Amino acid sequence: MDPAPCPCGSGLRRQRCCALDLATLSPPDATAPVVPLLEQAEAALRDNDPAAAEIALCAALELAPGREDALFALHRLRRQQGRISAAETLLRRMVSINPNNFAATNELTLMLLGRGALAEAETHARNAIRIAPRNAQAHNLMGLVMTEANRALIGEYHYREVLRLLDRDDAVTLANLAWNLKTQGRIEEARLLYARSLDINPTVLQSVLGWARTEEADRKFPRALELVEQAEALAPGNQAVALTRATVLARQGETEAALARLSRLGEGNGLGPAELSEQGRLLDRLGRYPEAFAAYDAGKSRALELGARRYLDDAARDMAARLRGFFTERRLATLPRATTRTDTPQPIFIVGFPRSGTTLIEQTLSVHPRIAAGDELPFINDATHLAQRLFASPLTYPDALCELWMGDQREGLDLLRDHYLARVRQAGILREGARWFTDKMPLNETHLGLIHLMFPEAPIIHLLRHPLDVVLSVYSNHLTHGLFCAAELATTAKHYALIADLIAHYRANIPALRYHAVRYEDVVDHQEREIRALLGFIGEAFDPACLQFEKNQRYARTASYAQVTEKLYDRSRYRYRHYRSQLEPVLPLLAPIIERLGYTV
Structure with a gap:
């Protein structure tokens, strides 16, 4: 009998934890x-x-490792101790033992949502509704997940279901719905709901802060600060309040004041990951670059301490190998293509590593009357999971696409195309007069082969930016895209190189790819020339309004939402030069890509 504790940190023996055979559990x-x-x-x-x-709990679980109330109590204890990964492991065991345990499903969904694991959170949120379709909390979970996953209309439906099931106004639900409407750009409706929420209960911090952030997003900075003061009165010294105040002050150009607020907060219990990263960005703006990078480092370390996921290195390499192995020129020559529908607007895929300038290009294009903004649409990724079921294949994606050689699956790509377009319609992003809509889901370029099969005529706009600038910018933010590659500087660079090599493979094997590369630096230097060329590639006439993207009133749901409300600036171009020594460890990984893309160091 191995007495060693399980590596997951639960405190239980491995045989009673991660190596437990659920079939041996007692009734x-x-x-x-x-x-x-x-x-x-x-x-x-x-x-x-x-x-x-x-x-006592470990003794109970040694004797009865499937006892759900004991697992739940130990989970709560581990959360109180800050052992988040162990707490999540215990919840997962509960859900494995009893998929109909609503309390465990609810807690697990919230934990996954909190660390940005949206796809997995959605799986459990859907199960919560299957367990309890008339439970308001189940619909609230779906509302939370769908809103964060940029499926705001679906999220709105579930929040309204919560209100219907409760048969009364609820302050927190109204605030959640208000935030959802804000992400749709329905700012005035959001304001009214926040007002109703605070009329019911003016002490709900979430409502006050959400309203403040909505006003900040709408550039109503004095009103935002009024609400921050209200939030401060409710929760003096609260980190989220301090971060919101610093964000508003920074957008007003009061960088020193914003930094001072965060610094005072750090004198107490220390700053959290988001606050440390914001501190780093403020220090960067003041030219205090070594301090800024130290803050980024501290933010990443703190996030990992709190249970943030590390890069899924093996999964990333396996994924890239399978995609390269399947999408070869020889195989692609034998596969069918979906036909192009003419009865609905078509996608423009804006691809590029996070922080490469995709939001800038989307804001620019969506000023055009013929182009609607889709934002970060998860529907291509959905298609990779749907293919196996839709084609009744024993294989997973991408190998499930081999079924397209079968006589009864020759139109399978049309089905995937229609599923994608139906989801776009449900998302409510199409507008009158638009011929196109944008899809700028980060790292969609991972699936350029599938995009080409589903939409062979779709324009693919690839944003390029100096790789060191991209890696630095990703590291200064907390992002979960790319299998959690942003957890560390080295893994950010590793995933960047992996994706760059994958794109080179696609371009070499898909000669018909309708591909257009745009350099962020060229847009900064020659804005009109680049935008004219871009619209020409798409097939639309130039509109001078596209040169004033900062006047676009839509809310961009990305980390760049504030930057794209400013006129085009060049302070982010070659920003890496201030951090040469800190970036030196990842230069060997990136040097071949830098040379291939025509950049220098």
């Missing part, structure tokens, strides 16, 4: 003898004795 009525241990744990927690509670 619930056979686990009654552990009830006294659970009562001991409960009494210890009431007496503020977590050590004694842990001993």
Whole structure:
């Protein structure tokens, strides 16, 4: 019998934890003898004795490892101790043992949502509704997940279901719905809902802060600061309040004041990951570059301490290898293509690594009356999961596309295309007079082969920016795209190089790819020339309004939302030069890509 504790950190032996065979669990009525241990744990927690509670819970789970109430109690204890990864592991076990456990499903969904694992959170949120279709909290979970996943109309539906099921106004739900409408650009409706929320309960910090951030996004900075003061009165010293105030001050150009606010907050219990990253960006703006990078480092370290996921290196390399192995010129020559529909607007795919300038280009194009803004649409990624089921294939994507050689699956790509377009319609992004809509989901370029098969005529605009600038900018933000590559500087560079090599493979093997590369630096230097060329590639006439993208009133749901409300500036161009020594460790990874793309160091 191995006495060693499980590496997951639960505190249980491995045989009673991650190596547990669920088929060997005793039926619930056979686990009654552990009830006294659970009562001991409960009494210890009431007496503020977590050590004694842990001993009792671990003893109970040694005897009855499938006991759900014991697992849930240990999960709560691990959360209180800040051992987030262990807490999540325990929840996952509960859901594996009993997929109909609503409480565990609810908690797991919220944890996954909190760390940005949206696809997995959606799986469990959907299951919560299957378990309890008339439960308001189940619909609230779906509202939260769909709003964060940029499926705002679906999220709106579920929030309105919450209100219908409650049969009354609820302050928190109204605030959640208001935030959802804000992401749709329906700012005035959001304001009205925030007002209703605060009329019901003026002490809900979430409502006050959400309203403040909505006003900040709408560039109503004095009103935003009024609401921040209200939030400060409710929660003095709160990090989220301080971060919101700093964000508003920074957008007003009061960088020193914003930095001072965050610095004072850090004198207490220290700053969280988001606050440290914002501190770094403020220091960068003031030219204090070594301090800025130290803040970025501290933010990443703090995030990992709090349970943020590390880069899924093996999964990334396996994915790239399978895509390169499948999408070869020889195989692509034998596969069908979807036909192009003429009864609905068509996608323009704006691809590029996060922080490469895709939001700038989307804001520019969506000023054009014939181009609607789609933002970050997850529907290509959905198609990669749908292919296996839709084609009844025993293989996973991309190999499931081999079914397209079968006589009864020759129109399979048309089905994937229609599923994508139906999701776009449901998302409510199409507008009157638009011939096109944009899809700028980060790292869609991972699936250029599938995009070409589904939409062979679609324009693909690839944003290029100096790789060191991209990696630095990703590192200064907390992003989950790219299998959590942004967790560390080295893994950010590693994933950048992996994707760059994959794009080179696609371009070499798909000669018919309708591809146009745009350099961020060229847009800064020669804006009109580049935008004219871009619109010409798409097939639309030049519109001078596209040169004033900062007047675009839509809310861009990305980390660049504030930058694209300013006129075109060049302060982010070759920003890496201020951080040469800090970026030196990743230069060997990026040097071949830098040379291939025509950049220098």
